[in-house]
Amino acid sequence: MDLRGDSSAPITVIIADDEPLVRQGLRLVLELDGDVAVMAEAEDGASALALVREHRPDLALLDIRMPRMDGLEVVRRVVSDPTLAGTRALVLTTFADDDLLLAAVRAGACGYLLKSMLPEGIRAAVRSAALGETAVAPELVDRLLQEHSARHAPRSARLDRLTDRETEVLREIAG
Numbered sequence: 001m002d003l004r005g006d007s008s009a010p011i012t013v014i015i016a017d018d019e020p021l022v023r024q025g026l027r028l029v030l031e032l033d034g035d036v037a038v039m040a041e042a043e044d045g046a047s048a049l050a051l052v053r054e055h056r057p058d059l060a061l062l063d064i065r066m067p068r069m070d071g072l073e074v075v076r077r078v079v080s081d082p083t084l085a086g087t088r089a090l091v092l093t094t095f096a097d098d099d100l101l102l103a104a105v106r107a108g109a110c111g112y113l114l115k116s117m118l119p120e121g122i123r124a125a126v127r128s129a130a131l132g133e134t135a136v137a138p139e140l141v142d143r144l145l146q147e148h149s150a151r152h153a154p155r156s157a158r159l160d161r162l163t164d165r166e167t168e169v170l171r172e173i174a175g
Contacts, residue, residue, distance in 0.1 A: 010034070010037040011037070011126065013030060014041070014060045015040075015042070015061050016041070016042040016061065017092070026061065029119040030123060033123065035127070036123070036126060040055055044068040045066045045070055046068040046069045047068070048066070052078055060075075060078055061126065062090065062091055064100060071091055071104075072104060074089065075089040090112075090129045091109045093115065095114075096139065096140060110132075112136050114139070114140070121137075
């Protein structure tokens with residue numbers, strides 16, 4: 001599903017990160033193939049929100065931890081503003097944290113990337129996010145799937161014979 005309408009035009013992006021070197025590196029990585037245009041850079045969340053409102057990019061690429069307003073609050077404000085309906089918010093962070101990933105998704109982010117990803121992975125994720133897809137760092141997807149399958153593994157028939165009280169005691173012992 002292409003949310004952009006004109007797929008031949010470059011994907012427009014605002015980058016927000018409090019580290020100048022990270023912003024400049026991201027700009028170089030994203031503009032490498034010529035199909036992404038970085039419209040502006042912000043060093044804090046409040047500036048990022050102002051730039052998104054001014055430029056109305058296809059995508060806001062946001063660090064989570066920034067001064068003046070964190071990335072999650074920027075995400076909330078972008079997705080709740082009907083005048084910014086054409087802009088998606090994508091989180092890029094150093095934190096491979098399940099709770100932050102879930103918080104970003106709940107805030108309305110279209111994905112959660114890690115700064116440790118390879119440049120081509122970040123470029124591909126930005127393209128996917130701009131096209132309406134969800135973009136999540138592969139290592140996080142693998143970990144979440146493993147955790148989900150472990151939690152929902154079939155129970156042993158022997159465990160099914162335990163009473164509720166025996167199950168409760170066993171859980172207390174285990175943990």
